[in-house]
Amino acid sequence: MTARVLVVDDILPNLKLLEARLTAEYFEVLTVTNGADALKICADGRCDIVLLDVMMPGMNGFEVCRRLKQDPATSHIPVVMVTALDQASDRVRGLEAGADDFLTKPIDEIALLARVRSLSRLRLVLDELRARAMRSAKLKIADPLAKAMDGGGARGRVMLVDDRRSSVEAMSGALRADHNVEVEIDPRAALLRGGAGDLDLFIVSLGLAGYDALRLCSQIRSLERTRHIPVLAVAEPEDRDRILQGLDLGVNDFILRPLDRNEFVARVRTQVLRKRYADCLRENVEASIEMAVVDPLTGLNNRRYLDGCLADLVDRAVRDARPLSVMILDIDRFKAVNDAYGHEAGDRVLKSFAARVRKLIRGGDLFCRLSGDEFVVVMPETGLDAGAMTAGRVRAGVAAENFIIAADRPAIQVTVSIGLAESADDAPPELLRRADKALYLSKQRGRNRISANSGRLGAAPFGGMRETAIF
Amino acid sequence: MTARVLVVDDILPNLKLLEARLTAEYFEVLTVTNGADALKICADGRCDIVLLDVMMPGMNGFEVCRRLKQDPATSHIPVVMVTALDQASDRVRGLEAGADDFLTKPIDEIALLARVRSLSRLRLVLDELRARAMRSAKLKIADPLAKAMDGGGARGRVMLVDDRRSSVEAMSGALRADHNVEVEIDPRAALLRGGAGDLDLFIVSLGLAGYDALRLCSQIRSLERTRHIPVLAVAEPEDRDRILQGLDLGVNDFILRPLDRNEFVARVRTQVLRKRYADCLRENVEASIEMAVVDPLTGLNNRRYLDGCLADLVDRAVRDARPLSVMILDIDRFKAVNDAYGHEAGDRVLKSFAARVRKLIRGGDLFCRLSGDEFVVVMPETGLDAGAMTAGRVRAGVAAENFIIAADRPAIQVTVSIGLAESADDAPPELLRRADKALYLSKQRGRNRISANSGRLGAAPFGGMRETAIF
Numbered sequence: 001m002t003a004r005v006l007v008v009d010d011i012l013p014n015l016k017l018l019e020a021r022l023t024a025e026y027f028e029v030l031t032v033t034n035g036a037d038a039l040k041i042c043a044d045g046r047c048d049i050v051l052l053d054v055m056m057p058g059m060n061g062f063e064v065c066r067r068l069k070q071d072p073a074t075s076h077i078p079v080v081m082v083t084a085l086d087q088a089s090d091r092v093r094g095l096e097a098g099a100d101d102f103l104t105k106p107i108d109e110i111a112l113l114a115r116v117r118s119l120s121r122l123r124l125v126l127d128e129l130r131a132r133a134m135r136s137a138k139l140k141i142a143d144p145l146a147k148a149m150d151g152g153g154a155r156g157r158v159m160l161v162d163d164r165r166s167s168v169e170a171m172s173g174a175l176r177a178d179h180n181v182e183v184e185i186d187p188r189a190a191l192l193r194g195g196a197g198d199l200d201l202f203i204v205s206l207g208l209a210g211y212d213a214l215r216l217c218s219q220i221r222s223l224e225r226t227r228h229i230p231v232l233a234v235a236e237p238e239d240r241d242r243i244l245q246g247l248d249l250g251v252n253d254f255i256l257r258p259l260d261r262n263e264f265v266a267r268v269r270t271q272v273l274r275k276r277y278a279d280c281l282r283e284n285v286e287a288s289i290e291m292a293v294v295d296p297l298t299g300l301n302n303r304r305y306l307d308g309c310l311a312d313l314v315d316r317a318v319r320d321a322r323p324l325s326v327m328i329l330d331i332d333r334f335k336a337v338n339d340a341y342g343h344e345a346g347d348r349v350l351k352s353f354a355a356r357v358r359k360l361i362r363g364g365d366l367f368c369r370l371s372g373d374e375f376v377v378v379m380p381e382t383g384l385d386a387g388a389m390t391a392g393r394v395r396a397g398v399a400a401e402n403f404i405i406a407a408d409r410p411a412i413q414v415t416v417s418i419g420l421a422e423s424a425d426d427a428p429p430e431l432l433r434r435a436d437k438a439l440y441l442s443k444q445r446g447r448n449r450i451s452a453n454s455g456r457l458g459a460a461p462f463g464g465m466r467e468t469a470i471f
Numbered sequence: 472m473t474a475r476v477l478v479v480d481d482i483l484p485n486l487k488l489l490e491a492r493l494t495a496e497y498f499e500v501l502t503v504t505n506g507a508d509a510l511k512i513c514a515d516g517r518c519d520i521v522l523l524d525v526m527m528p529g530m531n532g533f534e535v536c537r538r539l540k541q542d543p544a545t546s547h548i549p550v551v552m553v554t555a556l557d558q559a560s561d562r563v564r565g566l567e568a569g570a571d572d573f574l575t576k577p578i579d580e581i582a583l584l585a586r587v588r589s590l591s592r593l594r595l596v597l598d599e600l601r602a603r604a605m606r607s608a609k610l611k612i613a614d615p616l617a618k619a620m621d622g623g624g625a626r627g628r629v630m631l632v633d634d635r636r637s638s639v640e641a642m643s644g645a646l647r648a649d650h651n652v653e654v655e656i657d658p659r660a661a662l663l664r665g666g667a668g669d670l671d672l673f674i675v676s677l678g679l680a681g682y683d684a685l686r687l688c689s690q691i692r693s694l695e696r697t698r699h700i701p702v703l704a705v706a707e708p709e710d711r712d713r714i715l716q717g718l719d720l721g722v723n724d725f726i727l728r729p730l731d732r733n734e735f736v737a738r739v740r741t742q743v744l745r746k747r748y749a750d751c752l753r754e755n756v757e758a759s760i761e762m763a764v765v766d767p768l769t770g771l772n773n774r775r776y777l778d779g780c781l782a783d784l785v786d787r788a789v790r791d792a793r794p795l796s797v798m799i800l801d802i803d804r805f806k807a808v809n810d811a812y813g814h815e816a817g818d819r820v821l822k823s824f825a826a827r828v829r830k831l832i833r834g835g836d837l838f839c840r841l842s843g844d845e846f847v848v849v850m851p852e853t854g855l856d857a858g859a860m861t862a863g864r865v866r867a868g869v870a871a872e873n874f875i876i877a878a879d880r881p882a883i884q885v886t887v888s889i890g891l892a893e894s895a896d897d898a899p900p901e902l903l904r905r906a907d908k909a910l911y912l913s914k915q916r917g918r919n920r921i922s923a924n925s926g927r928l929g930a931a932p933f934g935g936m937r938e939t940a941i942f
Contacts, residue, residue, distance in 0.1 A: 001592065002689040002720050026689035026720050045695070121472065121592065125599050132603065132753075136760045218473040218497035224516070249473050249497050282603075285756065289607045291763030296775045297842070304767045335806055339914060343845075343907055371768070372843025374814075436814055443810060 003120035004028045006047035008038040008064065009082070010056045014105075018051060021109055027116065035059030039067055042074045049119050052099075054083040054090070062097045069098030076126060076277065078119040082107065088260035095266030101253065110244060118247040129281040136288035153273030154178050156200035161190045161216065162234070163208055167257075171203065171234075174261045175268060187216040195225030200272045202226075204251075206235045206242055214246055221250040228278065230271040234259070295369040297347055298354035306368040306376055310428040313366070313380055317423055324423040325379045325387035328435045329357065329394065332415045332447040334373035337405070341412075345405035349414055352403050360397045361390060376432070384422040384454050391418045391450045399448060415448035422454055474591035475499040477518035479509040479535065480553070481527045485576075489522060492580055498587065506530030510538055513545045520590050523570075525554045525561070533568045540569030547597060547748065549590040553578065559731035566737030572724065581715060589718040600752040607759040624744030625649050627671035632661045632687065633705070634679055638728075642674065642705075645732045646739060658687040666696035671743045673697075675722075677706045677713055685717055692721040699749065701742040705730070766840040768818055769825035777839040777847055781899040784837070784851055788894055795894040796850045796858035799906045800828065800865065803886045803918040805844035808876070812883075816876035820885055823874050831868045832861060847903070855893040855925055862889045862921045870919060886919035893925055 005027045009015045012033070019029045030047055032038050035056060041047055050068070054061035061081055068074045078101075081094045086104040094102060101115055156179045162168050163185045172181045179200075184190035187208060194202060202220055206213045217233065220226045233254040235243050243254050252274075255267050293305035310326075317324035331337075331353060338346040350373065357375070358367060366378040377394075379387055395416055402411035419439025423431055434453040441451040476498045480486045483504070490500045501518055503509050506527060512518055521539070525532035532552055539545045549572075552565045557575040565573060572586055627650045633639050634656045643652045650671075655661035658679060665673060673691055677684045688704065691697045701723040706714050714725050723745075726738050764776035781797075788795035802808075802824060809817035821844065828846070829838060837849040848865075850858055866887055873882035890910025894902050905924040912922040 002692045004693045026685055026716075028690060028693040048693070121595075124592075125595050128596050128599055132756050132760065135757055136763070214497055219499060221473045222475045222499040222519070245497075285603050285760070286606055288763050289603065289756070289759040291775070292607070292759050293762075296773075296778075302767075304762065307767075339911065342904075342911075344904075372845075374843075433813075433815075440810065440813075 001117050001120045001124075002026050002028065003048040003116065003123065004030065004046065005116060006030045006032065006038060006041055006050045008032055008035065008050065008056070008061070009053040010034060011053075014053065018107070018112075021112070022116070025113055035061070035064035038064055039074075042068055042077055043071070047077065048123055049116055050077060050079045051103075051116075052079055052081050054081055054094070062093055065094065065097040065099050076123075076130060078123065080115060080119070088263050092260070092262040092266050095263065095270055098270070100270065111240075114244040114247045118250075118252075121250070122252065126278060126281070129278065129285060132285045132288075133281045136284060153269035153271075153276065155180065156268070156272035156275075157198060158182070158201045158203060158268065158272070159184055159190060159194050159199055160203045161185075161187055161208070161213075162203075162205035164205070167205065167234075170259065170261075171264065174259075174264055178265070179268065179272070187211045187213070191216065191219055191223065191226065194220065194229060195223055199226075199229050200275045201268060202229055202231045203268070204231055204233050206233050206239050206246070206254075214242060214249060217246055217251050218249050228275070230275050232267060232271055298351055298369050300354055300358075300375070301366065301368045303368060303370050306366070306370070306378070309366060310378060310432075313378055314423050314428055314431065317380060318425065322381055323383035323386075325382045325384060325420060326423075326431060326435050327377050327379070327387060327391050327394075327418050327420045328370070328432070328439045329375040329377065329416050329418050330439055330443070331373040332417055332443075334414075337412065337414070341405050341409070345409075348405055349403045349412075353398065353414065353416075356397060356401075357394055360394045365390075376435075384420065384452055387420050387422065388450060388452055391420050391452075394418065395448065395450055417442035417447050418450045420450060420452040422452075424454070472588050472591045472595070473497055473499065474519040474587065474594065475501065475517065476520045476522060476587060477501045477503065477509060477512055478522045479503055479506065479527070479532070480524040481505060482524075485524065489578070489583075492583070493587070496584055506532070506535035509535055510545075513539055513548055514542070518548065519594055520587060521548060521550045522574075522587075523550055523552050525552055525565070533564055536565065536568040536570050547594075547601060549594065551586060551590070559734050563731070563733040563737050566734065566741055569741070571741065582711075585715040585718045589721075589723075592721070593723065597749060597752070600749065600756060603756045603759075604752045607755060624740035624742075624747065626651065627739070627743035627746075628669060629653070629672045629674060629739065629743070630655055630661055630665050630670055631674045632656075632658055632679070632684075633674075633676035635676070638676065638705075641730065641732075642735065645730075645735055649736070650739070650743070658682045658684070662687065662690055662694065662697065665691070665700060666694055670697075670700050671746045672739060673700055673702045674739070675702055675704050677704050677710050677717070677725075685713060685720060688717055688722050689720050699746070699753075701746050703738060703742055769822055769840050771825055771829075771846070772837065772839045774839065774841050777837070777841070777849070780837060781849060781903075784849055785894050785899055785902065788851060789896065793852055794854035794857075796853045796855060796891060797894070797902060797906050798848045798850070798858060798862050798865075798889050798891045799841070799903070799910045800846040800848065800887050800889050801910055801914070802844040803888055803914075805885075808883065808885070812876050812880070816880075819876055820874050820883075824869065824885065824887075827868060827872075828865055831865045836861075847906075855891065855923055858891050858893065859921060859923055862891050862923075865889065866919065866921055888913035888918050889921045891921060891923040893923075895925070 005022055007015055007018045010033050015031045019031055022029045052061045052064055065079050079099045080101045080103060081099045082103050083090055084105045091102050103112055158179045158181050160171055160181060160183045168183050175181050204213050204216055217231050220231055230252040233246050233251045235254050235256055237256050252271055253267055255264055293301055295302045337349055361377055368376045370376055395418055398416045403414045404411045417439060419435045419442055421431055421435035421438055438451040438453040442449045476493055478486055478489045481504050486502045490502055493500045523532045523535055536550050550570045551572045551574060552570045553574050554561055555576045562573050574583055629650045629652050631642055631652060631654045639654050646652050675684050675687055688702050691702055704717050704722045704725040706725050706727055708727050723742055724738055726735055764772055766773045808820055832848055839847045841847055866889055869887045874885045875882045888910060890906045890913055892902055892906035892909055909922040909924040913920045
């Protein structure tokens, strides 16, 4: 996997060395010698991964990292800090600034390449999601980044897979204050439990007795239910080859024993944060998609959804030889409400109307707002008589209690006219047209009433129409 | 990268050999001995990649592949056919059945692993997109798969990067009947041109003189504008190591010289088809997101979009000390149109109204349908007087020409009442409320007219209201 790697170092020979090594592996390399230039390139979206020297004159690496991670436009770019010292305290400082990993000079080239490859692979999916989510942010639907930056990686649900008691106790102790920690000794059980709930992180000891921990990591990555859950591997220094293999399998991060408590806490937080970020992007895209079929005022499905579903419902009714009825509801003289009390009052009536009708129909009925003051209820498994019963209940329920329009005004009476039609082998547009004709009859005959069109008396105007009793 | 690999072979030792090899590399392996079982596992979504033996009793590999690729639920799963014979004609037959690649027995294990790894990486992004697109299909917004299966990988825009004349001629000749082929000798120019348009495929000769073709492949994968474009590499048999490296860099497929014309054509078609499939998923998700802010009847933005944008536009006007006005438009006695002529006629009026008004306002104005027969136009850089000019033009333009409601009925006169308000440091809801009050005045005074609310005379009812002349 290739990627555009930005190398930031004030010392030219270091820069050239990394550039040559990465270029030989077919990465696209950009180099800069100071933090300000690095920030600019990241802000312009010109790189996928940053290798960042810590010790630089002017703005040091920690500060550059902090700024990258605080800016929603760049916070998703992985940062690997390159440091001359191998002090746990330095690593913690970097992790707290938001770094994704560390490499110590002199650089182990194989570890470097494994890490950069692993990060570029993780980036792939995130980029795709980000592009969609950014689209919805641009359309002002939602701001996924603002939400993703909240929380700060605390209160994660973390599963610890380790069979050494002392190690489990130390790790749980370090995390318990910030996270909800579960411990599992058996890797198979861990996989099952992890896939069942909304886990934020697996922490897997590579030294499990009697089970290859890399196998567990691979299974976590493969299973549909767990593949989005990050894995932090806990390894011994002599596990180097297995760590590299783990990165290749999709392990997100690793930490060496003996564990530095602060570093451990910081790495866990980083992974939980990244998981939440990806979750937010996914939720955001899904929510945007759902919005396309929901009327924002009433929360009902809209006409687009009705158009998409009605044909299927009618087809199914025909195929199973079951009845299906639709009713069109139109609030009587709604225009007068808007004119007399203003649109806010009108909107309030529409919302209350939708909520009230929702309670009077069945859960399986499809209730949509067509536009303005016009609504449709599609009732599967319902013939004209049963449909008229429901319509009567709705009409009476609406008229029974006045609608509140504002805190300081008296509630007003609202009534509804209803047109009902039963599906009779005609296409959905024709079915709706018949219900609409019945509605027109209800309006003509004085409103606040129900008319039904059985569709069985042919195509003459108002053929088969009958006015039902007002229940 | 790991994945769930399904191995299909009727000969047990073959099955066991592949299983052992893949398991050792931490792939999750499922094995079955016949095509029917393979189809079932794929339909259940239990595998990511299929290794499929050609020669099996009952349903052979070609048939299994064809069925997998014809079913929209499984067509995205990559299939690698494993064949005892290395005949170009077999490969073509498999490619035509939809196979993604071939391996010849005895299997070259390194090539196998490189290929499976490459396919599992390609799958990652596609899976993520598919999950979102399936969501919108479930909501009946669109059926991305039906569209993606159309076209069959023909009429692609293909760029051939090769500097050997005879090779270019042979390849162009083979593709010209089905595709739009462009040739580029210079790799840098290929990258620029490929990123500029809607290219479907790069075909890159690994034997370019004076330029490392793998570098070009890596650049194609890295650059934002080209990273979604597939790469088919053309290699010599002795290029084996570079082919494996290329797969690792993200090259999608390769073919060996001397080229078999039919195989070449089939591989190109497969890649173009896959590109289109991914494009369809992406477009589908984007379109679903856009739908959330678009009114389906008129194509105008909806209230959700207005709510998202108005605050920004008002803020910007305040910050730059520039005027901004809004008008609310309400079609006069629209209810009567619906009642007299039916909802279809009413919808037709709404669509024509939106189209007519769109032409009478500026391109930079934001025009939204609020609900039913009510619309809003937000006019940046516009004070009350200029706003009244525009409103006058809209009112006159609507009244000037009758609206067609049906082919067999006379066109009807429609008029619009307009309320206008200029932003005056008040929040967006208050600004809209003032415009709404002005609209109410227009209605009260007889409709088909414009009233404006400057907002400058304080908060008394109808404070600052003036009726403008009808232009």
